[in-house]
Amino acid sequence: MTPIMIKRLVSVVACAFLLLSVTSCVHLKEYQKSRLNDSEMALGNRKVEKNELNFESYREAASGANAGKTGGGCGCN
């Protein structure tokens, strides 16, 4: 098996597992969401992280996919 074939096979298996996990979702009623509604469980950045995200985007070439700004900002040193 060539490395490319192995890579493709792993991709297919990974996608299959991902699909299986999504289809295994349970329908939750509002009273079952108490843990999910905890502020620590929020699927986003904390308010206190705001300026950390700024410095990371200036010191690193990669940015985005974090629900933040994708442009603008400063002409920093």
Add this chain to the structure above:
Amino acid sequence: MRKVYLSVIGFSLLCRLNSHAQTKQDTGLYIKPAASLYTPVSTPDTAGYNPRALRIDEIDFVTSYYGQTGDHSAVTGGIGTEQVTDIANSLTLNLVWQNKPQKKNTLAVGLGFDYHSAASQAFVSKTGASSPTGTRIYPSLDWTVENTKTGNAFGLGAYYSGEYNYQSLGADLHFSQKTADKNGEFSAKLQGYFDQVKLIYPSELIPNTTTSDNGTVVTSASGTVLSGDGHGHRAAIPSSPRTTLSASFSYSQMINSRLQIMFLGDLVTQHGYLSLPFHRVYFTNGKDTVEHLPSSRFKLPLGFRLNYFLGDNIILRTYYRYYQDNWGIKSNTIGIEVPYKVTPFFSISPFYRFYDQSAAKYFAPYETHSPTDEYYTSNYEYSKFNANFFGVGFRIAPPKGVFGWQGLHEMEIRYGHYTQTTDLVSDVVSLSLGFK
């Protein structure tokens, strides 16, 4: 990539295991009576509707101190001090009102102010005589209308950032839609940033003489223009545009009562002047010039979040991002944070973030670029490196208010230590206060 695949497979297994923990139907102790004297009373749907006047829902204040040291400043061609301090402050006022049934409006009015000191900034002038300090101001406005019944929302935003050498004007349009069972949500955001980069060159690289429509002018390092009358005038330094357009998408899903995930993806395109004019590059022959990068860039970041409530006190917050762009940079970011709830209102959150990236095609260190190169930069932001960021955060949100002050409903303090393999080291400490 193998690590990524293994992570996905591991996550999938975790989802399968947890889903089985939730398959039992609610049984309860309620037994339906065989007969009842109760007669349901019908009430009109609009009985509960009262238009709600504009009110302040929340005020958020965030302040940070950032300190950095390093030895690869782009201003001096990839060598020299990178010492930076930055004090950033932002205040956001969230106003809400309801003018129609099920239509909740939120207006977020923000204002930010930063003050920074950068040692390398002084060396925009060859002699180190330029000002090493600067300020930035950034107001923002965001209006969102939400259907309180369906949870769907639509909104518009505007943003401005201004500092001496860089102006940015931005706008966005965003909407979100929940699934029928409200366990999933899709959201999209279209953003546009229209920036102006002021062409402040290193002092020795400023064109000495410029011929304009009004005659010949001589430009000095400070931006003062000496015209034909022999007097110096503080003239506007020319700017060059930079445009960023992006489309951001996300989908979040509750998997079970303890686990939720989110997929994130952005498509970002940039056009215009993407270099910075005061960044020097030294060629192999010892001569220096200004950084020169392509005038377009396409970025593709793809992210994934997974949060899991472990037991009664511990939460796992994880994040992974893969990034690729057409300048040759590939990057992986992995983050994990483990909030421990000491009480329901007080938590301690240690965190760790690992980042790595490959170098851009156009990067080379000091005095290694060839004069024949088409594009060149010695900015270590585009070099190959990895970075570690770790620290701890504290969050307190008691029902009677922080320090017994009812108005201050939440306080967060967070400290982080950041190191890059380029020898850049920084520390950041932040405080967030939420007022109701």
